[in-house]
Amino acid sequence: MFSLFLQDAWKVLLYSLVLGAGLPVVYALGVRALAIGSAGTDAPAGAAVVRRHPVGTALATVCFLVVLAGVAVGLTYVIASGQGKMLSFEHVYPTLVPKS
């Protein structure tokens, strides 16, 4: 039983690292890109002209969309599991299947 347990715990750790640390990190990248986009605090002190970087804003948008997609998958999971369904990733993109 102990090896079963280690297998499960290992998988939980792996999934959680990707989603639980990965998505917040993407969010942080988004915030950083946003800062670059609005040339806020990344501008050196005393800079006369504060320029805006549209690329930064665009990157930030992409990051936040990735995070939103991750949250949407999480929400779908919570709702689906309540209805006796679960997410399957066998087609790479998530699909709903009846709980095994």
Added chain:
Amino acid sequence: MSAQLITVILVVVVALGFDFTNGFHDTGNAMATSIATGALKPKVAVALAAVLNLVGAFLSVEVAVTVTNAVVSIQDSSGNPIPSLTADHGSALLLIILAGLVGGIMWNLATWLLGLPSSSSHALFGGLIGATVTGIGWGGVHWTGDATKLDGVVGKVILPALASPVVAAFVAMVGTWVIFKITARLGDRFNDGGFRWGQIGTASLVSLAHGTNDAQKTMGVITLALIGYGSWTDTTSIPLWVKFSCAAAIALGTYLGGWRIIRTLGKGIVEIEPRQGMAAQGSAAAVILASSQLGFALSTTHVATGSILGSGLGKPGAHVRWRVAGRMVVAWVITLPMAGLVGAACWWIGDVAGGGLTGAAAMVVVLLVASALMFVRSRREPINSDNVNDDWPEPSSVLAPGEPVAV
């Protein structure tokens, strides 16, 4: 009104009482970080958590009638109570369930009084195990599963309790560390304002997942009691009124706030800033969802507290209050056996009082007296939405050690 009917009503009311304590005991798991960083005003945070718990409780149509099977053998695999307990409108079964619930509530209240975030699921399971040991014997407890799956007290309660806080802490630590690297050069405008929504979003996910998981447990226990009594026979569905009342009880409890525990989680373990709050709740949400996807049972409390600790470990130069963390770990370890002892003692009191309605009434009286004492004690140092974020005194005087508490 027959004695058995009154007994089953008492069981239902006490079960809803447990669900209520489950709510306020766990508000902090989702909302403590958002309250501590000011991302949400305290009252708004608990209201949001309450609504999400209510929604969560209704989202799930999965049937949790067999919830007790994880730890004790008072029902068979289809959900029906075992026949030896169902004589006389299931009075033996009702006594075990009631004693278990009373044990769970009393332990929840005691840890709340001390501001310790212990697991409500462990309190419930511990109470049921204790009541089963005295009521049926050691053989009535489902200790381990077979070689093919993780089951029983060891596989579904003890091993996950050891692993999940460590996993959650590690994930939160990694997340916090990387986030701080990425955002090191940004000013407060981005590091506080920018992470506010991330914090609220992740905290909301944790709240919702809590509602879907925890309300189910009480629904299952009440339905089991009704089946034992004989007023419900279907093991594939839960009566609608049970669903409504459990959802309402956990939401009301959540709204009440459990400020003592929120304070410990938000201010006691580490000083939290928004970036850490987001890392902590993101880790907690991911571990909870990944575990239930993989069928790995765990306690929301262990995951959330582990994550908050991890967010302190990951922040460069952060100061973790190990005394507080240590007390918390002790609470995790002793919750199951202590709730078990209280559950066992309650069953014994009920049995000495003659079982049946008098036994049940005796247990309820014990519960009411103990709860009243603990409530009165809590008024001596009230913690509420106004002082929940006050600076943590060093060394801790809120969690005064060695205070006598009525358990």
